Amino acid sequence: MSSSTSLQSLIREARNITGSKQNEIRDSIVNTIYQEAGNIAAETVTNEKNKVDWDRKIDQIITSRIWGFPIMFGVLTLILWLTITGANYPSALLANGLFWIEDQLTNIFISMNAPSWLHGFMILGVYRSLAWVVSVMLPPMAIFFPLFTLLEDLGYLPRIAFNLDRFFKSAGAHGKQALTMSMGFGCNAAGIIACRIIESPRERLIAALTNNFVPCNGRFPTLIALATIFMGGMVVSFSSAVATLSVAGLVVLGIAITLAVSFLLSKTLLKGIPSSFTLELPPYRKPQVGQVIVRSVLDRTIFVLSRAMIIAAPAGGIVWVLANTMIGDTSVLATIAGWLDPFAKQMGLDGFILMAFICGLPANEIVFPILIMSYVSGGAMIELDSMEALRQLLVDQHGWTWLTALCTMLFTLCHWPCGTTLYTMQREQQSWYWTVLAAVIPTAVGIILCIVVNHLVRGLGLV
Amino acid sequence: MKLTILNNIKLNERGITMAGLKSLKELAVGSSAIVKNVSADGIKQRRLLDLGLVPGTRVEAVGRSPLGDPIAYSIRGAVIALRKEESTTIMVETVN
Numbered sequence: 392m393s394s395s396t397s398l399q400s401l402i403r404e405a406r407n408i409t410g411s412k413q414n415e416i417r418d419s420i421v422n423t424i425y426q427e428a429g430n431i432a433a434e435t436v437t438n439e440k441n442k443v444d445w446d447r448k449i450d451q452i453i454t455s456r457i458w459g460f461p462i463m464f465g466v467l468t469l470i471l472w473l474t475i476t477g478a479n480y481p482s483a484l485l486a487n488g489l490f491w492i493e494d495q496l497t498n499i500f501i502s503m504n505a506p507s508w509l510h511g512f513m514i515l516g517v518y519r520s521l522a523w524v525v526s527v528m529l530p531p532m533a534i535f536f537p538l539f540t541l542l543e544d545l546g547y548l549p550r551i552a553f554n555l556d557r558f559f560k561s562a563g564a565h566g567k568q569a570l571t572m573s574m575g576f577g578c579n580a581a582g583i584i585a586c587r588i589i590e591s592p593r594e595r596l597i598a599a600l601t602n603n604f605v606p607c608n609g610r611f612p613t614l615i616a617l618a619t620i621f622m623g624g625m626v627v628s629f630s631s632a633v634a635t636l637s638v639a640g641l642v643v644l645g646i647a648i649t650l651a652v653s654f655l656l657s658k659t660l661l662k663g664i665p666s667s668f669t670l671e672l673p674p675y676r677k678p679q680v681g682q683v684i685v686r687s688v689l690d691r692t693i694f695v696l697s698r699a700m701i702i703a704a705p706a707g708g709i710v711w712v713l714a715n716t717m718i719g720d721t722s723v724l725a726t727i728a729g730w731l732d733p734f735a736k737q738m739g740l741d742g743f744i745l746m747a748f749i750c751g752l753p754a755n756e757i758v759f760p761i762l763i764m765s766y767v768s769g770g771a772m773i774e775l776d777s778m779e780a781l782r783q784l785l786v787d788q789h790g791w792t793w794l795t796a797l798c799t800m801l802f803t804l805c806h807w808p809c810g811t812t813l814y815t816m817q818r819e820q821q822s823w824y825w826t827v828l829a830a831v832i833p834t835a836v837g838i839i840l841c842i843v844v845n846h847l848v849r850g851l852g853l854v
Numbered sequence: 855m856k857l858t859i860l861n862n863i864k865l866n867e868r869g870i871t872m873a874g875l876k877s878l879k880e881l882a883v884g885s886s887a888i889v890k891n892v893s894a895d896g897i898k899q900r901r902l903l904d905l906g907l908v909p910g911t912r913v914e915a916v917g918r919s920p921l922g923d924p925i926a927y928s929i930r931g932a933v934i935a936l937r938k939e940e941s942t943t944i945m946v947e948t949v950n
Contacts, residue, residue: 421903459920557921667898672933
């Protein structure tokens with residue numbers, strides 16, 4: 392007889408003896424433990440009397456009926472505004488420097504009499520997309536991540552969950568989903584891992600399936616760039632403010648979609664009632680600024696950036712090859728884009744944009760660089776060292792309107808998650824079914840949203 | 855149980871409070887109470903006990919979230935937010 396069966400029979404016997412008293416016994420055990428702990432604490436711990444309880448005073452404002460939501464929106468807007476305005480200048484500086492290096496590398500290739508395909512693949516493909524990823528992503532990340540880590544360190548995030556819990560409960564979801572969404576701002580794969588903090592499997596799945604509706608760091612640069620060029624461009628004098636508000640508005644839309652999809656899921660595929668919810672609101676802490684910067688730069692910025700670079704390098708090379716391999720007199724890239732074009736037009740996009748999204752499956756960071764590369768490759772080479780140059784490329788050469796930008800931003804918010812996120816989903820849930828759904832749900836929402844917005848705006852004659 | 859009822863009557867006589875027992879959800883923000891009994895089911899019950907919500911514990915309602923639910927309570931030096939589904943299962947007696 393093995394020891395485990397004898398243990399089980401012992402447990403069974405104990406259950407028979409205790410019978411219906413089991414709960415009472417457990418209660419009295421917990422009770423005694425707490426009494427004992429309370430006694431020890433009373434003997435040893437002294438509380439400072441008459442101290443002003445700042446935590447409570449702050450909470451009274453931050454979670455108040457009047458100020459709770461405006462403060463949350465204000466904090467979001469402030470972070471985005473600092474990121475957008477702060478990233479502009481270093482971004483241009485980085486781009487200038489990196490494209491200057493590109494010129495020097497080109498000179499070396501020429502002086503070595505290297506074949507033009509090698510130069511094209513290595514410099515115009517691999518190097519250029521790397522330069523794009525670094526100059527577009529690094530500055531916003533280097534500002535956004537420390538600011539966000541600062542908020543975490545302060546203890547503000549649990550208050551967000553506290554404020555929003557009522558919405559999540561109505562959607563049949565868990566209040567801690569607000570925390571996993573906050574993680575999703577950094578990285579959706581991290582957000583899905585963070586769903587482990589939700590005990591109920593049903594609510595954990597809802598949180599994981601909808602995490603993608605929070606734009607991750609890989610998608611923020613695209614949103615920020617498009618908002619700066621198009622939304623900001625409409626009102627020149629307040630351009631960064633308008634750009635900030637449109638990105639913040641998009642984030643709020645993402646939260647609304649999260650709640651709507653969570654609600655639908657808990658009414659259909661994941662039926663059930665909300666499980667128990669207890670959330671600690673920890674004391675506020677003075678953030679350790681030095682540590683915040685080190686941690687956010689090393690753990691997050693460098694990690695995300697290097698992941699993007701590892702994927703962008705080969706992808707850039709492949710895109711260059713596709714753009715320069717000719718079938719008849721059009722490139723493979725243009726041919727594929729042509730196939731996608733009719734459908735993409737319905738969504739307010741064009742074939743190249745949709746293709747860039749598809750090529751961006753390995754990492755969302757490279758969607759915009761790929762789009763730019765497929766626009767410029769083969770055509771006139773322009774130095775894309777400023778937002779103005781980017782505007783000219785999109786508007787003057789490829790006929791973008793604000794509607795194109797809006798639909799691209801909407802599809803950036805709602806489409807399949809990146810490869811890493813899907814891989815993480817599969818690993819966390821151990822199920823292909825949920826992994827496929829994690830891709831299908833946001834894609835379906837994105838396609839419907841884009842088609843509706845496109846036809847609505849055109850139907851009303853606004854473009 | 856008898857003792858609680860007796861207590862209630864005594865309190866009523868002294869005119870300090872009406873029926874002494876009410877659910878934690880009804881505790882006004884800013885006032886304190888002593889936990890008398892927790893009657894949630896299964897895992898919920900254990901979670902609440904684990905938070906230290908055992909009979910005899912002093913609890914203070916600290917604040918409501920903007921939409922009224924959940925409510926934050928100060929329990930043994932920690933601030934814990936509970937939804938009304940949980941707080942209605944906890945019976946408390948108000949203290950002055």
